[in-house]
Amino acid sequence: MKRIALFGHFDSSNFGNESTLQAVLHHMRRFYPVAAVMCICTGPEFAAAAYQIDAVPISDVFSTVWVPRNWLTKALRKLCVLLSEPYRWIRAYLRLRGTDMLMIPGTGLLTDAYGLLTWGPYSLFKWSIIAKLCRCKLAFVSVGAGPVHTTLGRCFVRLMLRLAEFRSYRDESTVAFLKSIGVKANASEVYPDLAFSLPEHVLPQKDRDPGLRPVVGLGVMVYSGEYSIPGAADGVYSNYLESLARFAEWLLARGYNIRLLCGDVSDTQARQDFRGLLRGRVAPADQARIVDEPARSVEEVLAQIAATDIVVATRFHNLIFSLLCTKPVISISFHHKCESLMRAMEMSEYCLDIGTLSSDGLISKFCSLEATADSVKPIIRERARQFRRKLEQQYAVVFEAGDTRLGQGCAIVPSH
16 A cells, blocks of 8 residues: 655645645545555644545644743743754654655745744755655655745755655746756746646536626735745735725726635635725625625635636635636736746736736726637636646656656656
């Protein structure tokens, strides 16, 4: 029986991450129906219950978290962390021992925008080192990267990628970024984001009735901070919300309905901020035409997108979900991955930078996209099919060929 471990920030809070996990589990089971799977993640209780797999935390917590209030308690806290870390390494080794492959499926883990620890690259570096100690094959599959602000973070990224038997990246911008920090990467290692390989039965089979009032899906995202624009002030976020609010006023005045879209549980605050801006500007009757429903799963987000005609997305995977549903979409880009995807989809002209966003620019792009929607949809559909085929090839390399080539200790080089 194959023993495969998956590593990622899977805890039900981010629907992009969850779609990645769903996709890779589906295709893994096609090749290895009875594989023993372990998920090393931020939400092991959720992953174990939702996917019926073993799950363990990325980093064990041995005591309750407290906030240091003076120099002595700060020093004690650091000492406790240092003393407990060797034990975490031993626990990780015992959990990974006997595993055939440690796979990092997609997502943008190669960044230190949120620090080196917890969400940062240190934890993945630790598990990568332990994988090598356990003689476990290491595979980075369609991963994203950047930004990496610190010297130590760049060192972690370079070393763990060098250790891997298999490496592929989800876009050309990731390859360009990795080259800039000293990683040998090339275009032949680019495969689409794994969410493009979601099983067909997950995707909505029925589109909305075109005879109804047109609906615009509007994805509102919390401020992305250092992950998006280094050193950016909160003015970026306030301008972003103001631009969306003015755009929403324009849509409502012209007879469109609006459906707010969620990409992460944390976006609840952004939607509240957005609705607060509209309060007092829009009549109660028009407020009622803004649909703001919670989403608790990838399937629910996809169903909400299927109920729209055109989407304006900020979250990266709201953008991908829209393309999977063949929806004409405008991307408000907060990271190089958004621009790279829109370029790959031949839709670069419908990509707007969050740092320079304006309501006038957004309205102009919307009018242009609406006028060309019928010609854009076939392009979206065909590119999504091509992405799915490429990912099928990649799964065959990682799983099927992995029985022999990975087993011989040979590096797998992706090919198209």
